[in-house]
Amino acid sequence: MRAGARLAAVLTAVVVYRRRAGDETLPVQLRYHVPLEVMYVILPLIMVGVLYYYTQRDMAAIESTSQTPDLKIQVIGKQWSWDFNYLDDGVWESGNQTPLSGKPGVEATAPEKVGSYAGKCAELCGEFHSEMLFTVKVVPRAEHDAHIAALRAAGRTGALGVDYNRRQVVTGDAG
Numbered sequence: 460m461r462a463g464a465r466l467a468a469v470l471t472a473v474v475v476y477r478r479r480a481g482d483e484t485l486p487v488q489l490r491y492h493v494p495l496e497v498m499y500v501i502l503p504l505i506m507v508g509v510l511y512y513y514t515q516r517d518m519a520a521i522e523s524t525s526q527t528p529d530l531k532i533q534v535i536g537k538q539w540s541w542d543f544n545y546l547d548d549g550v551w552e553s554g555n556q557t558p559l560s561g562k563p564g565v566e567a568t569a570p571e572k573v574g575s576y577a578g579k580c581a582e583l584c585g586e587f588h589s590e591m592l593f594t595v596k597v598v599p600r601a602e603h604d605a606h607i608a609a610l611r612a613a614g615r616t617g618a619l620g621v622d623y624n625r626r627q628v629v630t631g632d633a634g
């Protein structure tokens with residue numbers, strides 16, 4: 460409805476339903492309407508219950524971790540990239556090695572099988588937050604070993620600490 464039509468509707472209601480001279484009665488009052496009041500209580504409870512159920516179900520699936528993982532990868536998120544330390548193999552790689560793409564992120568899918576899965580930053584962390592994208596590739600063991608060997612050959616042994624911290628890169632200080 461346009462603003463003019465809304466105003467006309469309001470003014471019509473004000474004029475048509477105004478209190479007439481000599482009419483001292485109240486309009487019909489909606490009080491102690493038990494079915495309505497029960498609905499006001501039950502409906503929000505159902506809505507909250509449904510939201511709670513799905514949130515709990517998905518958070519439990521997302522946050523569940525194994526005590527004996529097949530592979531330990533330490534992931535460090537920072538403004539505005541990611542570092543990955545392959546703790547079992549003693550090598551690392553960093554998103555800072557390639558320029559940020561700035562391409563829009565793709566909805567992440569839980570990596571339960573072989574494939575490529577989009578990852579992105581879940582905290583609005585600053586200027587280049589939207590460029591904090593990475594790809595999780597779930598690959599067969601041989602392909603993983605070849606990648607680890609390539610990292611080792613490239614000299615990326617050990618583990619990254621704050622080596623690629625943004626403030627170091629920008630200002631050159633040790634913070």
Ligand SMILES: [Cu+2]
Pocket residue numbers: 580581582583584585587588589591
């Ligand atoms: Cu971010």
